[in-house]
Amino acid sequence: MDRDIESLFEKANDYYYNNDYDNAIKIFLEIVQKDSKHYQSLQKIAQIELARGNNQKSIEFYEKCVTANPEDANIWNDLGNVYFDIPDFDNAIRCYKKAIEVDDEYYWAYYNIGLGIEEKNPDNSSSKENAKEWFEKAIKIKSNYHPALNELGLYYLDKGEFDKAEDFFNRAIQGYKDYKYPYYNLSKIYKEKNQPEKAKAFLKKAIKCDPNYIGALNNLGILYYDETDYDSALYYYTKAIEIDNFYKYSLYNIGLVFDAFGQYKKAYEMYKRALDSDPKYKPAMEEKKRLENDYPKEIKKGDDIQPDDLKSATYKSKIKLDDEKEETISTSTTSTITPTDEIKKEQPVQEELFTEKFGRNVTKLAKDGKLFEVVGRDKEIRGVLEVLFKIKKNNPILIGKAGVGKTAVVEGLAQKIIAGDVPEFFKNMEIVEINMGMLVAGTNYRGDFEKRLKRIIDELKERENIILFIDEIHTMLGAGETEGSSLDAANILKPALARGELRCIGATTTEEYQKYFQRDAALDRRFYSIMVEELDRDATLDILKKLKPKMTEHYKLEIQDKFLEIIVDLAEEEVKNRVFPDKAIDVMEKSFSRCALDGKKEVDKETIKNIVGELVGVRFIETEEDKGKHLLEMERFLKERVFGQDEAIDRISNQIRMTKQKLDLKPEQPDGVFLFAGSSGVGKTYLAKQIASFLFGSEDKLITLNMSEFTEAHSVSKLLGAPPGYVGYDSIPFFSLKILENPSCVLLLDEIEKAHPEVLKVLLQVFDEGRISDTKGRVIFFSNVTIIMTSNAIGVTSSSLGFGDQEQKAELKLTEIFPIEFVNRIDEVVVFNYIEKDVAKNILTNLIIKKSLKIFEKRGIEVEFNSTFIDYIVEIGYSKKFGVRNLERIFEKEVMTSVSKFLYQNPDVKKISIISENGRVTVQKIY
Numbered sequence: 001m002d003r004d005i006e007s008l009f010e011k012a013n014d015y016y017y018n019n020d021y022d023n024a025i026k027i028f029l030e031i032v033q034k035d036s037k038h039y040q041s042l043q044k045i046a047q048i049e050l051a052r053g054n055n056q057k058s059i060e061f062y063e064k065c066v067t068a069n070p071e072d073a074n075i076w077n078d079l080g081n082v083y084f085d086i087p088d089f090d091n092a093i094r095c096y097k098k099a100i101e102v103d104d105e106y107y108w109a110y111y112n113i114g115l116g117i118e119e120k121n122p123d124n125s126s127s128k129e130n131a132k133e134w135f136e137k138a139i140k141i142k143s144n145y146h147p148a149l150n151e152l153g154l155y156y157l158d159k160g161e162f163d164k165a166e167d168f169f170n171r172a173i174q175g176y177k178d179y180k181y182p183y184y185n186l187s188k189i190y191k192e193k194n195q196p197e198k199a200k201a202f203l204k205k206a207i208k209c210d211p212n213y214i215g216a217l218n219n220l221g222i223l224y225y226d227e228t229d230y231d232s233a234l235y236y237y238t239k240a241i242e243i244d245n246f247y248k249y250s251l252y253n254i255g256l257v258f259d260a261f262g263q264y265k266k267a268y269e270m271y272k273r274a275l276d277s278d279p280k281y282k283p284a285m286e287e288k289k290r291l292e293n294d295y296p297k298e299i300k301k302g303d304d305i306q307p308d309d310l311k312s313a314t315y316k317s318k319i320k321l322d323d324e325k326e327e328t329i330s331t332s333t334t335s336t337i338t339p340t341d342e343i344k345k346e347q348p349v350q351e352e353l354f355t356e357k358f359g360r361n362v363t364k365l366a367k368d369g370k371l372f373e374v375v376g377r378d379k380e381i382r383g384v385l386e387v388l389f390k391i392k393k394n395n396p397i398l399i400g401k402a403g404v405g406k407t408a409v410v411e412g413l414a415q416k417i418i419a420g421d422v423p424e425f426f427k428n429m430e431i432v433e434i435n436m437g438m439l440v441a442g443t444n445y446r447g448d449f450e451k452r453l454k455r456i457i458d459e460l461k462e463r464e465n466i467i468l469f470i471d472e473i474h475t476m477l478g479a480g481e482t483e484g485s486s487l488d489a490a491n492i493l494k495p496a497l498a499r500g501e502l503r504c505i506g507a508t509t510t511e512e513y514q515k516y517f518q519r520d521a522a523l524d525r526r527f528y529s530i531m532v533e534e535l536d537r538d539a540t541l542d543i544l545k546k547l548k549p550k551m552t553e554h555y556k557l558e559i560q561d562k563f564l565e566i567i568v569d570l571a572e573e574e575v576k577n578r579v580f581p582d583k584a585i586d587v588m589e590k591s592f593s594r595c596a597l598d599g600k601k602e603v604d605k606e607t608i609k610n611i612v613g614e615l616v617g618v619r620f621i622e623t624e625e626d627k628g629k630h631l632l633e634m635e636r637f638l639k640e641r642v643f644g645q646d647e648a649i650d651r652i653s654n655q656i657r658m659t660k661q662k663l664d665l666k667p668e669q670p671d672g673v674f675l676f677a678g679s680s681g682v683g684k685t686y687l688a689k690q691i692a693s694f695l696f697g698s699e700d701k702l703i704t705l706n707m708s709e710f711t712e713a714h715s716v717s718k719l720l721g722a723p724p725g726y727v728g729y730d731s732i733p734f735f736s737l738k739i740l741e742n743p744s745c746v747l748l749l750d751e752i753e754k755a756h757p758e759v760l761k762v763l764l765q766v767f768d769e770g771r772i773s774d775t776k777g778r779v780i781f782f783s784n785v786t787i788i789m790t791s792n793a794i795g796v797t798s799s800s801l802g803f804g805d806q807e808q809k810a811e812l813k814l815t816e817i818f819p820i821e822f823v824n825r826i827d828e829v830v831v832f833n834y835i836e837k838d839v840a841k842n843i844l845t846n847l848i849i850k851k852s853l854k855i856f857e858k859r860g861i862e863v864e865f866n867s868t869f870i871d872y873i874v875e876i877g878y879s880k881k882f883g884v885r886n887l888e889r890i891f892e893k894e895v896m897t898s899v900s901k902f903l904y905q906n907p908d909v910k911k912i913s914i915i916s917e918n919g920r921v922t923v924q925k926i927y
Helices: 005-016 022-036 039-051 055-068 072-085 089-102 109-118 125-141 146-157 160-173 180-192 198-211 214-226 230-243 248-260 264-277 282-294 312-317 361-366 378-388 405-420 436-440 446-463 490-500 508-519 537-557 561-576 582-597 605-616 624-632 634-641 646-660 683-696 713-721 734-739 755-767 803-816 835-858 866-875 883-905
Strands: 360-361 397-398 430-434 466-471 503-508 528-531 672-675 702-706 743-749 771-772 779-780 787-791 830-831 862-867 911-917 920-924
Touching: 005 022, 005 039, 005 490, 022 039, 039 055, 039 072, 055 072, 072 089, 072 109, 089 109, 109 146, 125 146, 146 180, 160 180, 180 198, 180 911, 180 920, 198 214, 214 230, 214 248, 230 248, 230 312, 248 264, 248 282, 248 672, 264 282, 360 361, 361 405, 361 430, 378 397, 378 405, 378 503, 378 528, 397 405, 397 490, 397 508, 405 430, 405 466, 405 503, 430 436, 436 446, 446 466, 446 490, 503 508, 537 561, 537 582, 561 605, 561 646, 582 605, 605 779, 624 646, 634 646, 634 683, 634 883, 646 672, 646 683, 646 830, 672 683, 683 787, 702 734, 713 734, 713 755, 734 743, 734 779, 755 771, 779 866, 835 862, 835 866, 835 883, 866 883, 866 911, 883 911
Parallel strands: 397 503, 397 528, 430 466, 466 503, 672 787, 672 830, 702 743, 743 787, 862 911
Antiparallel strands: 360 430, 771 779, 911 920
16 A cells, blocks of 8 residues: 555544544545545445445445455445345345355354345245254354344244254353343244243343344333333333334234223324324234224223323333342353343442453552552652643653553553642543453454444443553554454554544553554654653662562561662662663562561561572672672682693683672673684683583573684574564574573684674673664663673694793784674683693593593493593693594594403493503403
8 A cells, every 4th residue: 555545544533433424535535536445444435435325436436346345245245245135135145155265264144145045035944954054054153142142042942942042042141241132032922932021121221232222122011011010011111102103913902001091092092192103013903903993982082192102201110120139040051141230229229331341540549559659750640631731732652661650641641640749630530441352352343343342432422530540551452353454453543542432551561662653644643752761779779769668568468668779779780781760670579579488477587698699590699708708719610620720710710700899990891802823622612611501500601602603794683583574583682682692691702713704893892881783672781791702713823932921922913803893802821731741631530531430420431430440541642733632532433342241242241441551542341
């Protein structure tokens, strides 16, 4: 749809939903002249002509519509409905069958075919059987489709099979409890069973579903007439003719009552009125003739009909309406139906707004004290009031990050309204929140959703003191939309919003506002944006203090104010990917919950730290003193596990100690950016694993990226996500997946020299700012991440060089490979020494052999090595060029493969000896 047509269509829709059909149809016709296949406009023209009563014109445009868009089952069904009303049942059935060809699960069409077959030959028994089959097909697709269930009930009712009929009517009620017809039909069954009280109760339930249901009103009058309760009968008959004063059945029945009273002139007049409505109505003809024969004088001399004789109010005071009490009807099925009014007159209850059924009345909750006190949002509340006070464009939309407190702003406004702390204009206002999911739920067939939302709009227009609140307002776009139709909640609301007929507050996140809401420019311009910023530390602390009484009351625990400060401080320092006050409230409530479950009497510091630690994946040391002692042990811990790299370990430990104590000048940056340079097998990756193990208690906190996978420019999308419209946009990128999940970790960028320059630019921002945004706008923080890069390309390691000389030489080589600004962001270039022979022997003894012994131990095998074995493996496995990896390879080849074969040959062995002699390794059984 081009922009011009789109703009015209929107304008026409505004007229359409304002019932200005003349202007609407002009624009729709203009669109069709420009684009003869614009089926949305053709459909709207058809609907307007139908509303005007021009069925043939409606059919003409519907036929054009299905030609332009033959794959829309809804349009075929709508066209069938127009043919049905003419009536042209053959064409109606043709259209319904076309709808089924398009969508074989379109159950409305199966039902409509059944109706068409019935109406075409109403007295034909084979037609009724055929129609029954179509109704059964409809409920096979949708088992609770109430219109089809009701028709099946009527089928069995006509056959006198009351139990089956009753079952289907009750199933129809279970499918939709406000569906009037099955209640009406159940009353017929109970009348036949001579149970008039139940019959009356079902009719009253039908009337409750539809107060203008004249058939039910008339039949209820008949039941009272049969009991000679004539005043009650007249009450219901007159209510029927107040709705339709040409309703022949009630006109005739009123005549019968006057006849019973001996008021023959009045009775005669009512029979005449029934015949005015239908000159061929036989019962009225017969009664009129009877009075003419039996009471010729009385029908001329008696009292005339007075206006009050035909008013229900005349009889209401004379009868006792039993809708003052709740009456329960039990049928033979398991369902229980309450037909009478559920609100007793002696206990008046304030009528619930229809809108409230789909959400909550925020003002009522504030009045009942069920909302938490809102702190620090006076500016935003004032902004909302200013927008609501406007005559036009009086709809504020609150925009901010998830958890920032957008809903709290609305709750704060409700609290101010209840407290009277608002201008006079707002003092009687109510804020009602609707949930779009609840609004859509239960709309089983086409038109239900539109009717429901239209009723809400009408209610809000009528009740000018209602402010509508829609949280997650972006969900309006597409809500209630059906296949082949662009009519959704947003398009239905637009006209009322534009004219200022209702006041609406929206709330959504910044990301969803930009992604969804702003794309609909027509909707966006109806709203005035109010940004909701993250609260600062002090305001968040105030909120926690306000929450404290309710928390202590609920959990039966106490908490000291100093611990509230710890919650705020830890949330601020550690939980970077969420915002205040949400993250602090979460930590507070979870701490209360855990302490209560553990049987503690108050919330303690240790629990708070554990909760925050679990959120971000960090082990907290109990005190700063203990933390300092732990960090001072870093060199010892690493040197016990990594051999021959003491200088590297010293420099790394110093840098990490400084950042972990928050003494670096830019604490928002990562906790150290290191480049480990050196040849393969010198321990670069192994040291990174040990750093993760020391800092976070597990090697699992090492997240590895092999930069050989990032050699192309487009590989940036693997880190941050693909742009909108490209393959992979919906996938979760690496940084969003791994760093958001592990905000405290060690990130290893292996073989960094292989990364594409575009990838390096992304990393440059991470090193410099400690944060980056992915393509969906999510901010990823690296302030608690230690970043280690490795490179084999800078081969300058030599034991003859001093460590400072190696570093200087390495940095010179770095500038040849990487941009100078990238090198400048690296905290430490750590050059790893070649593994010397004595170090290799140490590694073999303390790492490789110990690792193999653990493997054997798991198999229940004890192993010992002879004195010459270690020297032999070092001799043949040591390689200055390939480092430790070659040593491991030789050990595995010489030892593990030999042992593997030996164990297969000796499955019961418990202890073995591995020896080297004459230039080969052999395995011997000890026992």
